[in-house]
Amino acid sequence: MNYPNFSSDCKSLLCKHLTKEIFEELKDKKSRYGYTLNRLIKSGLENPDSSIGVYVGDEESYEIFAPLLNPIIQEYHNFTNNHKSDMDPNHLDITNPDPNGEFILSTRIRVGRNLHCFPLGPNIAQRERLIVECMVSDALKSLDGELKGRYYPLLGMDKETQNRLIKDHFLFKEGDRFLESAGLNKEWPEGRGIFHNSNKTFLVWINEEDQLRIISMQKGGDIKEVFSRLSKAVKELEKSLKFAFSQRLGYITSCPTNLGTAMRASVHIKLPKLGKDMQKFQSITQKYDLQIRGVDGEHSQSKDYIYDISNRRRLGITEVEAVKQMTDGVQALIEAEKSL
Ligand code: ADP
Ligand code: ARG
Numbered sequence: 001m002n003y004p005n006f007s008s009d010c011k012s013l014l015c016k017h018l019t020k021e022i023f024e025e026l027k028d029k030k031s032r033y034g035y036t037l038n039r040l041i042k043s044g045l046e047n048p049d050s051s052i053g054v055y056v057g058d059e060e061s062y063e064i065f066a067p068l069l070n071p072i073i074q075e076y077h078n079f080t081n082n083h084k085s086d087m088d089p090n091h092l093d094i095t096n097p098d099p100n101g102e103f104i105l106s107t108r109i110r111v112g113r114n115l116h117c118f119p120l121g122p123n124i125a126q127r128e129r130l131i132v133e134c135m136v137s138d139a140l141k142s143l144d145g146e147l148k149g150r151y152y153p154l155l156g157m158d159k160e161t162q163n164r165l166i167k168d169h170f171l172f173k174e175g176d177r178f179l180e181s182a183g184l185n186k187e188w189p190e191g192r193g194i195f196h197n198s199n200k201t202f203l204v205w206i207n208e209e210d211q212l213r214i215i216s217m218q219k220g221g222d223i224k225e226v227f228s229r230l231s232k233a234v235k236e237l238e239k240s241l242k243f244a245f246s247q248r249l250g251y252i253t254s255c256p257t258n259l260g261t262a263m264r265a266s267v268h269i270k271l272p273k274l275g276k277d278m279q280k281f282q283s284i285t286q287k288y289d290l291q292i293r294g295v296d297g298e299h300s301q302s303k304d305y306i307y308d309i310s311n312r313r314r315l316g317i318t319e320v321e322a323v324k325q326m327t328d329g330v331q332a333l334i335e336a337e338k339s340l
Contacts, residue, residue: 001027001038004045014044014053017071025067031060033119040065043181052076052257055182057123059244059252073249073256079316083250083260086318087235089228094324096221097331098269104221104330105268105306108169109230109323112210112253112262116242120254121209122182129191132211139240140195140204147233149197151206154189169217169268170200172208173297179209184254202233210253210262212237221267221330227323250315260315265326266308268295271333273340275305284336288329289313309333 003023006015018041026037035057044053054072056062062069074080098104114120115135118128137151154162165171171194179185196203205213214237216230244252250260258264274281285292293308294300302308309330311322 004041007048010048012044012048012050012053013072013075014041014050014068017075018068022067026065029064031058031064033058033060033123035061035064035119035123037065037068039122039183040068042183043178046181047178050178052255054256055122055179055184055254056120056256057254058119059246062246062249062252069256073259073315076257077260077313077315079260079313081248081316083247083315084318085250085261086320087231088320089224089231091320092224092227092323094224094327096223097327097334098221101220103269103271103334103337105270106169106217106219107221107223107226107265107267108215108217109223109226109263109265110213110215111230111234111319112251112258113212113214113234113237113241113243114210114252114254116244118211118244120244120252121184121207121211122254126187126190129187129207133191133193133206135241136204136206136212137193137195139237142240143233143236146229147197147202147236149195149202151193151195153193155191155193157189157193165194168200169296170194170196170203172205172213176299182254184209202229209255210258212241223265223267223323223327227265227319231319258314261317261319261322263314263319263322264310265323266293266310267326267330268306269309269330269333270304270306271337272305274333274337275302275307277340280336280340281333284329284332285309288325288332290326290329 040054043055044050192207201218203215216226251262253262289312291310291312294302295306311326
């Protein structure tokens, strides 16, 4: 493998941080599970419009390829060391930023998790993926009360049901080209699926970008209730599943943007006036370190001035702090919208 030919307009953190020296240092390294530099950077090379450009195949690769990954992690999270966690909803001092329901359509908070002792999705074998699906769907059977639900494998799900779940924002999309290049879509749809309770306020995606995406969501802006449900669910699942975790990087995920809390707390919010003044809009999101996504998730466009607003940073910040920062930012956006 030769040093890649990055185009001059490449903006990914991969092309920024993969110097010739680092390339030479890492090009022949391999993790115990067989992950290589070639595979680490494949998605970024095949998708030159990537913003990050790497997917990690196992926990050990975060150490082996640290000369490339640490600067990427540092730049994305502004932090590289010693994850701190706090998922106690009693520590979350917030109120609903939109008590009259004028702006916030829904709130969703998810965390990514992967199982200890397994390679991550980009490097998992077909049989191992099925074992993960079996272990996670079994663990989910033990949940009761509000969290009780059923697992729906993607294999065998009719297209109409699948498309409706996607359209209603409950299920992951299919055919993401970044994941495809990283090997995360291999043997699709086998081993993938969604668990949810009857009113779809608690959901778990199995074997998408991470082995678990644990999700709490509901209509409106009661962010604290959504966080409390998530916190309870994670605690329950930790009784039967051991998640990959390191003191330095927090929860281990296949994309370095998700390390640490692995949490993305978002609202769908309608902001027609700010939507026409993107400079003002972005000055607020930058101040609170928030990310703006489209209404159908990452890499989608906003429709009817509805935006997905979430915390950008996940490592070096606790879960409670991330949710608080998102809530404060949303409050500021609502105030700005009202003032226009
Ligand atoms: P992830 O959140 O897991 O990083 P995406 O950005 O692709 O991945 O979002 C996944 C799905 O969740 C999409 O359908 C998206 O529209 C939906 N979603 C995200 N935030 C909210 C929200 N606050 N309310 C309702 N749906 C949401
Ligand atoms: N690999 C894509 C890129 O570099 C997405 C990165 C962040 N998003 C994610 N879902 N991991 O642009």
